[in-house]
Amino acid sequence: MFDYNNLSPNEFEILCSDILSRELGIELRHFSPGRDGGVDLTESPTNKNVVVQVKHYLKSTYSSLKSSLEKELIKLQEMNPKPQKYYVCTSKELTAENIKEIYNIFKDYMESDKNILTKNEIDKLLNKDCNQDILKKNFKLWLVADQILTQLINRDIFIDGEVLLNNLKVDFKYFVQTSLFDQCLDILEKNRKILICGDPGVGKSITSKMLTFYFVKKGYQIRYTTNGLISDLKKSIQDNKDLKEVILLDDCLGQYYLKLREWQDQELISLLNYISISENKVLILNSRVTVLNEAQNSSGVLRRYLEDEKVKIKTINMNDISEKEKAYIFFNHLIRNELPNNYYDMIRANKNYLSIIKHKNYNPRIIEYVTHKKRYEKINPSEYHDFIIATLSNPQEVWSEEFRHGLAMEDRIFMHTLFSLTDTFVEVSVLEECFVKRIQSEGMIDPTRNIFEESKKRLTSSMIRIVENEGKLLIGVINPSLNDYMQNSLNVNRIEKEHILDNSLYVEQLERILGEASQERLLSELQTGEFLSRKSIDNKIPLYCLYNIWKFGELNNQYEHLIVEGILKMPREIKIFGDNLSKVNIVSILLYTSKYNTFYKIKEKFSESKFRESVLLNLKADEAADLLCILKQQELNEVYYEEWESKFIDILENFINEFDLNDFLEYENVDDLEFYYENKSTNELEYERELSRIKSNIEEKLTNKAFDLVEITEFIDENNPDVQKAILQGVYEKLEDEFEETVKWYLEPQSMGEYPNPAIVNTPAHIDELDLILDRPLE
Incomplete structure (x- = not known):
């Protein structure tokens, strides 16, 4: 049922320690190989009443396991005093005959063969309700134990971006489940949105990836993008609102904030709002701290959104990662990169690993660099520890020499x-x-x-x-x-x-190399027409052409086809060279300005259905209403208005669905409601009465807001029954589906069935923990 392949021998020992500590009601400690004298787990080095021998022999033969246990018998016979209870734990599946043979080896020290825990027995213990906290602690044990991730790896479940799966099995096996990972998981289970930030190399991406796969295990499909086009991503997830999806945006603000500065603050907030009202969606974002700070300074709307705590921010700080967790990260990288023993001997000599773990610049990315085979092969084993310390001391030189x-x-x-x-x-x-x-x-x-x-x-x-x-x-x-x-x-x-x-x-080359200074060069190329020889990875050429018209008002017949393409591609709002361009404004200028309308044949383009459909695409309800007023004045074909009216009804429904009811609750006397809620058992009538009052107030405000949008749309009759029906139905569904849950979320404690704390906690001396992890052979 569970997959023990992903646990290192040390991790398997800790798992057995947690399980048996719980089952036996005592605190068991574990010890490093070579110093245990036949003891992997016991309650005390000086009081060995209970002794457990752990054999993570999953990939070995039974004969190898048996031979190893026979050697343990010799150590057991030499113990003084003898333990009262002796247990053997193994991750292998054993036959009844195998168990009988092992029991016969230790029968003088075991009450029965029940003291032998095989994979099957450990599986059963992990499935007990009282041990779910242990299971949660061992994320790697169960995530790939069934077919869900296997299907994902085989591409049977839809995923946008094979990049996410690259090296998945290796990443997963050597991932360290830190306390910070558990904190992020708790946030997501309660709030469904998280922004993980931190300095480069602290583990934002791997943490985000593993959180994503946790939700895959729970039946979610993945949406992932590597191109940063949030509008495309949002459009794809809206196709099926009932589908359980986990959305991952890695470096969501860009590595240098370039993408957000140009296009995406509004798109990102729109996506966050959509997740808020979509109970089947989970959103995982990550960003560098410096980029997040720059984004907040440059975008007031994003800063206000984050300050309102509408998305939880979790910062990864290496000071918050325990030395024990750092030791596991280091050890796992050594195993992953198959470090030869003669190199590792220099790490273990004089406990040199302590200077690495305790280094002020310790960083998983630097550890990944120094343990890579391409690096250590160039270093003599005797110099390997010094190489690691030198790299940690001067991290800016990580790639310089190479x-x-x-x-x-x-x-x-x-x-x-x-x-x-x-x-x-x-x-x-x-x-x-x-x-x-x-x-x-x-x-x-x-x-x-x-x-x-x-x-x-x-x-x-x-x-x-x-x-x-x-x-x-x-x-x-x-x-x-x-x-x-x-x-x-x-x-x-x-x-x-x-x-x-x-x-x-490509345009992107100028943008990335010049940054803000690319504006002058690109504008010059736009003026001379040289720009048309450029290419764009993200198809930005048409949008820059629209900007040129908006900014300078020049006519160029070379741009005619690009103008149409730009409108087809344009989001509701973009930012180019610090200027905000809205689709409503661009279309209005092209229609109202006769020289543009005539020169670029804008009015004629409306005969193309694809062009007409794109006009209202991605607009908010009030923007769509304004644009429809403008289109009405152009005396276009009546058939077009019918198409737009149908589209506008959809926009109104989306407006209602995405409306944040918490904004209304902020203006209500929720303190009274909270009082009624807390005393609900004795004040049921008052609680229901107050709840009904708030609900009616919200319904009235929401309905009036929707009708206000209709009233400013001249060509749609405010008495149109189809429009009225759509609005009222949308309001009703919004209240029916989400109001009760919103009030519940607002008032009730944010508990989502957290696991109980372990009854037993392993607390050996701090320095011994690091020795236990790193002062052992690489297996």
Whole structure:
């Protein structure tokens, strides 16, 4: 039932300790191999009444297990005094004959063969209600134990982005379930939204990924994006509001805040609001602290939303990660990267691991770097500990030596070109196109060689990773800290920046290399028409053309087809070069300004159904109402109005569904209601009366708000029964589905069935815990 493959021997010992401590009603401690004298678990080193031997022999043969236990018998016979009770725990499944043979080995020290706990017995104990807290502590034990994640890994469950699955099995096996992970899980189970923030490399992405898979286990499907287009993501999840979905936005504000500054603060808030009223949806966001701070400073609407605590923020701080958890992270990386014993001996010598665990700059990303095979193979075993300490002491140099002295010139060009295109993943074909352009300009083309493939092969696994998504090959850096290094190095390397810019093909290259300074260059290209030779990964060209018209009012027949494409693609609001552009404003200008209307044939475009449908797409109800008034004045075909009226009814229904009832509750006397609620058993009538009053008040306000929107729409008769019916039905459903739950959420304690605290807690001396984890052979 449970999968013990993902537990290290030490983790399995802790699991057995927790289970038997609970079952026997005593506190068991566990000890490091080589110093236990035949004891893995006992209540006290000096009072060994109960002794437990733990054998995590899942992948070994029964004969190996039996041979090992026979050696333990010799140690047991030498103990003085002898333990009163002796237990054997193993993760293997054993036959009845196997159990009988093991019992015969230890029959002088066991009451019965019940003292032998195999995988089946441990499974049964973990399934007991009183042990659910232990099960929750061992996240890795049960997440992939059935077919749910197997289906996910086999791509049977829909997932948008194969990148998420890259190295899943390896990541999962060596993931350390910290107390911070448990805190994030509690927040999500109560609030369904979380923003995890922290410095680079503290574990935001891996924590977010594992939280996502926790909800997959509970029957949720995944929505995940690597391109940061929140509007596309929101549109996809709205198709089925009843479907249980967990949405993950990794680096949701961008690695350098570029994406949000241009497009996404309103889109992000719209998504957060949608999650608030969609009980089957869970949203997991993460961001760097510096980027979050910049986003809040630059976007007042985002700052106000977060200050209202409408989404819980959890900050990962390495000071909050215990030294014990840091030790597990370090040990698991050593196992994952198959560190040879002669290297590990230098870590164990004189307890050198303590200087690593206790280092002020300890960071999982640096640990990942120093334990990678590509790194330690270049270091002599005797120098390995010093190498780790030197890297921790100067973390900014993590990639410097390798990048500057370990790469050929074409490999550095390869990496800089990749950085200029994306901070996540980009299609291999796009990177190759830009790389070849740059190599040609450097005069490095040799027709007998495929320089791109040669560099790609050399850099794979050490600096880049390649994944497949929907039939396309995507490429990105192996670690986000590489992007940090390249950004810092390019900031002081003017010559290389100019080389990248002079050979750039995509708008995104200018944006990423120049940042805010890209405005002047792009505007100049827009004026000269040179901009039309540009390409865009995110298809931004049409939007920049709309901006050019809005900003400068110039006419250019080369832009005609791009104007239409821009309206088709445009979200309800975008920000370009610090200017806010709304769809309503853009369409209004194009329609009302006769020179634009005539030159770009805007009115004629409404004969195309795709164009008409796009006009109201993504708009809020009041924006749609304003735009419909403008369209009415253009004396367009009556048939078009009927289409828009139907679309507008849908927008009104969405407005009602997304309305936050908590905003109304803030203006009500909830203190009185809370008093009635707390005394509900003796004041049932007063409670129901107050509840009814608030409900009626909200219904009136919500209905009036919806009708206000209709009244300003001139071409829709406010007495239209279809419109009235849609509004009233929407109000009714909103109240029916969500009001009671909203009041309950507002008043009741935020308890979602938390597990009880363990009856027994292992509390050995602090330094012994670190020794226990790291002063053991790598298995």
